[in-house]
Amino acid sequence: MNNDSSIAQIAAILREEAARLGPGSRLPSSREIMRRHNVSPVTVSRALGLLAAEGRVVTKPGAGSFVTQQQVTTGQDAADLSWQTVALGDRVVDDGPVASLLASIPEGVVPLTGGYLHPGLRPDKQLAAAAARAVRRPDAWDKPPLAGLLELRRWFAAQAGGDVTAADALIVSGGQAALTHAFRALAAPGTPVLVETPTYPGALAAAKAAGLRATAVPMDRDGVRPELLAEAFAVTGARVFFCQSTLHNPTGATLPVERREQVLQVARAAGAFVIEDDYARYLTEHAPPSLASMDQHGSVVHLGSLTKILSPSMRVAAVIARGPAAHRLRAGQLVESFFVARPLQETALEFVGSPAWRRHLTTVHAELRTRRDALAAALAARLPEAELHLLPIGGMHLWVRLPADVEENDLAEAARRNRVLVSPGRMYYPSEPPGPRIRVTHIAATHLAELQEGVRRLAQALAEAR
Ligand SMILES: Cc1ncc(COP(=O)(O)O)c(C=O)c1O
Structure with missing residues (x-):
C-alpha cells in the first residue's frame, strides 16, 4: 500500500511510537518500518516527513530519525x-508545496525563494489610500453583484484582451482559488489533467485535491x-490542459504567438x-496576447x-470563461463561498483605476529587470557550473540546472545551514525530475x-554539498 491513507496510518503509528520512546530516542529504521507494516519506501518517507513537519522527529541523513527534545504533545496528558x-479516511490534502511557498523567512x-514582492517594493501607501477611499463609499459593505463588481470584471476582461467582455469574468479570491475552481468545474474526480513539466506545485496540489x-x-x-501535447491528449483522453503561457513558473518560458496558436489548435482538436x-501578466511589459484573446471556441479558461x-x-483574481463552463464556474464559487468581500473588490478597483497603478507597473518592471540581470550575473560569476535555463522576459524567478552529481536535498540542506533559501527543483515535477x-x-x-x-552563500552551500 502507498496512498494517502496508508501514509496517515503509518504516521499515526510512528507518532505513538515517538511518544512512547521519548525525546532523543531513535525510531526504527525505514527498512524496519517497511518490513513491519508492509509499506513502500515512499510511504515511510512521507510519513516521517509528516512527523518532521509537526516537529516530532528530526531525520539525520545516514543516522536515522530521532524523537525531538520538545515533544508537541505531553504524552499521557494529551487527548x-x-x-x-480512521473517521477521516483517505482524503489527505497535500499542503506541503503551498505551505513552503508561503513560509515566513527567519x-x-x-530568501531566494517565495513568489511575492518584497514589502519594500509593494505600493502599501497607495493601497491604503485606495482602501480608505473604497470603504468610505456608502455601499462598501453591501453585497456585491455575485460574479463581482461590474467595473472590476470589465477591467479584467480588458486585460485579457480580444473580444472578452465583463460578462465572461468572475471575480474570485486570488489565483490559487481560481485554480481550484477551474479544476473542479472542468474535470471530474479521477480523470487526467495535462500539465507542463515542470510546473507550479500549487497547481499540482490543487489538481490532486480536486481528485x-x-x-x-x-x-x-x-x-x-504542441506535438507532445497532442500525443498526451490522445494517449490519456484528458480534456483539460493547465498552461502557464507567460513567464512560466518555474522555467520562465513564454509561449511565442505562433506556439500559442498551435496550442489552441491542438486543444480544439x-x-x-x-x-x-496568466499569473505573471503584470511582471513584464512584453507579455504576448493572452490565449483567451486568441480563442474563438470557448476553449480557454483564463485566470x-x-x-x-x-x-x-490582495486576494482578487478573475476567471474568464464562456458557455456552460462559465456557468459551472459561477455555480461552484457561489456554492463554496458566495463571493469575494466587497471592500477588497472596491479597493482593487480603486487602485487599478488610479494613476498609482501605472506608476507602480513602471517601477516594478524596472526593478525586475535590474534584479534579474544582477542575479544572472551573480550566478554566472559565483556558480559557473550551474546553467541558467533561459533569461526570462520579466518575472521573479530564474530556473537553474545543476551538475548531475549534486543531490538537491543535500544542497537545500547546505543552503539552509548557510542561511539562504532556494526552491529545490523536484517539487515542480509531476513525475520523475530529469536531474537536479x-x-x-x-x-x-x-x-x-x-x-x-x-x-x-548559495555558492558556498553548493561547494559543501558536492
Ligand atoms: C503560477 C502560479 N499560479 C498561481 C499562483 C497563486 O497565486 P495567488 O493565489 O497569490 O494569486 C502562484 C503563486 O505562487 C503561481 O506561482
Whole structure:
C-alpha cells in the first residue's frame, strides 16, 4: 500500500511510537518500518516527513530519525485523537508545496525563494489610500453583484484582451482559488489533467485535491511542445490542459504567438479546455496576447490575478470563461463561498483605476529587470557550473540546472545551514525530475546587496554539498 491513507496510518503509528520512546530516542529504521507494516519506501518517507513537519522527529541523513527534545504533545496528558485518522479516511490534502511557498523567512536568512514582492517594493501607501477611499463609499459593505463588481470584471476582461467582455469574468479570491475552481468545474474526480513539466506545485496540489491525475507534457525554451501535447491528449483522453503561457513558473518560458496558436489548435482538436494561468501578466511589459484573446471556441479558461504585482493579501483574481463552463464556474464559487468581500473588490478597483497603478507597473518592471540581470550575473560569476535555463522576459524567478552529481536535498540542506533559501527543483515535477535543478527568486530579497550575498552563500552551500 502507498496512498494517502496508508501514509496517515503509518504516521499515526510512528507518532505513538515517538511518544512512547521519548525525546532523543531513535525510531526504527525505514527498512524496519517497511518490513513491519508492509509499506513502500515512499510511504515511510512521507510519513516521517509528516512527523518532521509537526516537529516530532528530526531525520539525520545516514543516522536515522530521532524523537525531538520538545515533544508537541505531553504524552499521557494529551487527548488521543487517533480515532480521527480512521473517521477521516483517505482524503489527505497535500499542503506541503503551498505551505513552503508561503513560509515566513527567519531573521538573517536570505530568501531566494517565495513568489511575492518584497514589502519594500509593494505600493502599501497607495493601497491604503485606495482602501480608505473604497470603504468610505456608502455601499462598501453591501453585497456585491455575485460574479463581482461590474467595473472590476470589465477591467479584467480588458486585460485579457480580444473580444472578452465583463460578462465572461468572475471575480474570485486570488489565483490559487481560481485554480481550484477551474479544476473542479472542468474535470471530474479521477480523470487526467495535462500539465507542463515542470510546473507550479500549487497547481499540482490543487489538481490532486480536486481528485485529478496530473500527466506531464514536456516543454522546451518556448514552452509546451504542441506535438507532445497532442500525443498526451490522445494517449490519456484528458480534456483539460493547465498552461502557464507567460513567464512560466518555474522555467520562465513564454509561449511565442505562433506556439500559442498551435496550442489552441491542438486543444480544439482534442475537444479540451486550456486553463491559462496568466499569473505573471503584470511582471513584464512584453507579455504576448493572452490565449483567451486568441480563442474563438470557448476553449480557454483564463485566470488573471492581482496578487503577484500588488500583495499576497490582495486576494482578487478573475476567471474568464464562456458557455456552460462559465456557468459551472459561477455555480461552484457561489456554492463554496458566495463571493469575494466587497471592500477588497472596491479597493482593487480603486487602485487599478488610479494613476498609482501605472506608476507602480513602471517601477516594478524596472526593478525586475535590474534584479534579474544582477542575479544572472551573480550566478554566472559565483556558480559557473550551474546553467541558467533561459533569461526570462520579466518575472521573479530564474530556473537553474545543476551538475548531475549534486543531490538537491543535500544542497537545500547546505543552503539552509548557510542561511539562504532556494526552491529545490523536484517539487515542480509531476513525475520523475530529469536531474537536479533549483529555482532562484530575486524579488523577495530586500535589495541588490542582499541578493548578491544570497548567491555568495548559495555558492558556498553548493561547494559543501558536492
Ligand atoms: C503560477 C502560479 N499560479 C498561481 C499562483 C497563486 O497565486 P495567488 O493565489 O497569490 O494569486 C502562484 C503563486 O505562487 C503561481 O506561482
